[in-house]
Amino acid sequence: MSTPAQNIQDLVRKGEYRAGFVTDVAADTVPPGLSEDTIRFISAKKNEPQWLLDWRLKAFARFQKMTEPVWAHLHYPPIDLQSISYYSQPKSMKDGPKSLDEVDPQLLETYKKLGIPLKEQEMLAGVAVDVVFDSVSVATTFKQKLKDAGVIFCPISEAVREYPELVQKYLGSVVPQGDNYYAALNSAVFTDGSFVYIPKGVRCPMELSTYFRINERNTGQFERTLIIADEGSHVSYLEGCTAPQRDENQLHAAVVELVALDDAQIKYSTVQNWYPGDENGKGGIYNFVTKRGDCRGKRSKISWTQVETGSAITWKYPSCILRGDDSVGEFYSVAVTHHRQQADTGTKMIHIGRNTRSTIVSKGISAGHGQQSYRGLVRVQQSAENARNHTQCDSLLIGDACGAHTFPYTEVRNPTAHLEHEATTSKIGEDQLFYCLSRGISAEDAVSMIVNGFCKQVFKELPMEFAVEAQKLLSVTLEGAVG
């Protein structure tokens, strides 16, 4: 007879990465290597103005003086930055598609497999999608409709050409070039990403969305996203990420910068499903991402929601700088590590303005040999009268070989602050499981129910369509772990 604990283990089957196919398109990829020449090549390839090339080179100079951070609770062999190719472009993209009809049907097929049928989406009003395939942006739907509302949503390389003053004003203003090792690398070699500008008082008429996909072997992806919400505007943005199943590790080092001016609100949701590697830890994406939002204006609000199920290594701390008085920062996260996945993720809430509020809800699930760390910082500066923070940080453990760690830093320099931090770690309760079983619910369903219940607080923050997707993704990811 098996104990309930064994039952959970018995449910462990090999999860299959559903986005792990390779699209067979001819690609234009630069040879591996990182040097000033690589940067000049990327810049030239993208017809960039001189100021941007200079900006990149400056970042590269900074980068060369920096060393890889080691403080995270992560173990991986050194990354050889010289073996990565820093630019890859599907051949058929050379002249750039003018509309969706010109997009390589094979690419469209790829996205369809990923569950993003662009064409269909264009019919269904709702979500505007920008797609980044390896290094270039492939298609942006709904351009017209957004244009009518005054919203700019385009690849950042296009924004550099069309709206240079906006890009120049805000690029690097939230995440400075030398902020950290990976941000500096990204600043030097970033290839594409999305640019969003919501003008004053505009409520973006639809969800904006970007899908990132790494396709080529040995390429890195270094996208850069910049979102500016001008006074009184609102926007909800979703990004999704996938990569093919490959034996070697691929590097992804993105930078996302958000700026919210007075009374603006940005909701940024991520469903990250990069290839996590196989159950022995072979392959998978190294995901080193810097995401930061600047609540620059009074009463502004930035809300991060993330569902992190992929990547071999995740190093990611979407943060909020609460500069404006009465501004609000939120972080809702579900992270799953399974097999040999490792994640060191969390957030930073920097309270600078008066009456600033922040909420952190982090749900970590570890299964197999997964190792997961929550790392958070809540800082209340002396100027931040009446700051409020509530942090809830829970870990669920499945199987006795995994790990869950919590490193919450709190720094308080103002007596009017009121902060609460709660953290719990537990395994799926045998009694919970037994209760479900005794009501005739299968063990798989029971675990899935329990896990979903555990994550509910976060899922409810996701836009509706994506909440459903996230839930599915979670059960697929844990298929290897619990059923």
Next chain:
Amino acid sequence: MNMLEIRNLHARVEGKDILKGIDLTIRAGEVHAIMGPNGSGKSTLSNVLAGREDYEITEGRVTFEGKDLLALPPETRACEGVFLSFQYPVEIPGVSNMVFLKAAINARRKHQGLPEIEAVDFLAWVKDRVKKMHMDIKVLQRGVNEGFSGGEKKRNEILQMLLLEPRLMILDETDSGLDIDALKIVAEGINTMRSPERATLLVTHYQRLLDYVKPDFVHVLAGGRIVKSGGPELAQELEARGYGWLDAA
């Protein structure tokens, strides 16, 4: 002399006007009941009289025994003899009831120029009043209101009142949440305090307390104003007909 005079009192909280011109005069020896729908401003009035700082007085004036009450900090009002029985008494973990009561009594005595109370006298006196309120003597060791049930908290408020012997007793829904036995005990407590030198302001929703503590006057507070005043029969009418008919009137 009038004990309490409220003239054209206006108060607001967080930018919202709650009291919009209250006029009320209470003489020593009288019992006034204030009734009114939820959110009409009854607790606001009680707290403004006790000196809660969250409320901004935008107009009007209040005198207590000839003194400008609004100019005094809450502790001075308490020492002068104003007592508020809180609608929601605060829990103070770690501060024992005993320490708390002693501190309050001595603060009052100091204000009156009296020496601190002798420990032995204090204990005997407190024990006696605890018994009167049918409370367990053990509560004295517990934190103030810490883990008390709703009814226990209300009884504890009255206990404090018995010990502090105020002259103006403002009882904000002290009867809410009490079973019938507790209600009788509380009413008894209030009645032992009734005297020609003391006045009572009873905030309540129910006639049943007024069966035990007979008011001289009943006022209806609605929308931040006293919209009707009368004798004890008004309370009965309100109980029977609710507040709706007042709008029509």
Next chain:
Amino acid sequence: MSLRHYTDAFQQLAVQLPSEERTAREASLQRFTQAGFPTRKLEDWRYTDLSALTDQSYALPSPATPDLSHLHLEAATAQIFVNGGDGAFTDTGREGGAVVALNAAFARNGLDLDIGPGQSLAQPLHVLTWTGHRTSAMTHLRHRIRLGANARATVIFHHAGEGAYLTTQVTDIDLGPGAQLTLYRVQDESAGSTHLAQSDVRLARDSVLDAISIDLGDGLARHDLNVHLDAPGAQAGLYGLYAPSGRAHVDNHTRIHHRAPHCGSREFFRGVVAGSARAVFNGKVVVHEQAVKTDSETRVANLLLSKTAEVYAKPELEIYNDDVKCAHGATFGQIDEDAVYYLRARGLEADVARALLTQAFAQQVIDRITHAPLRALVTRRFLERLPQGAMLETLL
């Protein structure tokens, strides 16, 4: 970087030592000079910077006979170490970081307590260390406590002094099966002091540690308390109150290692931070792979009393095992203004009300002290540093 003054002082000491011991201590000194004082670059020292000590000059202390009657504790057996005491130098090194290495280079023997199986101490042992010197001096003490199976003891470490000085205290504690130790630590060092302490406690099967740490000192104090739950059924309760004011800096680092099944740990710290003081709390619980059925809880609560007070807290969990129940919580805030209003409505002056609430907040730790004279001493010292505290003394 120059640690010259430390090496100079060591030379003075070394001439008194037999050659074998000198060699051992030289090795410790070398470990110390190689590492240097920890700086904020080290994660464990992120909020406490000792680099200023590097160029400080501290003399080897000379004997003194101060009047310590005000530190006397009733119902306890006193053992007093003035200016490092006159114990022998028998330490021959010990694993550890720079502070431990520095201690190992210089340390005299402090408390050496060995209680046989089934024995117990008749009354608590009051170990008072006191440092005070005409010039800045440094004292280094090594303490050891060993309790045999089912032995019981209560030990009170009490650290005080006058003027400017550096003191290090390294304590090793071994609890045999079923042994029970109540360990108090009252850090009440002077404003000019630097107090660096490390205590390591190893717990055998079913042994119980209750450690209550009270930081009232005005200088810079750091205590690393490492607890090793090495065998099934061991239980540790760590309680602490830190109440720095003025320019004091107090840093408590606790590390609880769960290495065996069915062990429990409770951690409950409270901070009252006033003036321009800084408080650091880092409570780490590590649950190792084999430590199934671990039950652990950490709570830290902080009250900030002034605009210039700072608190840094990090209650960490590191868990390598799925059969555990672990929780931690941290809160930061000021006094509940509703409670202040309630007290004022009963006639208490605002600052008395605040003092009373502050004292009640701290009392929840102070009440853990079961030794009545010590509890009275701590209460008195705590109230002394509270505005309006004197007022409360008559009440309590």
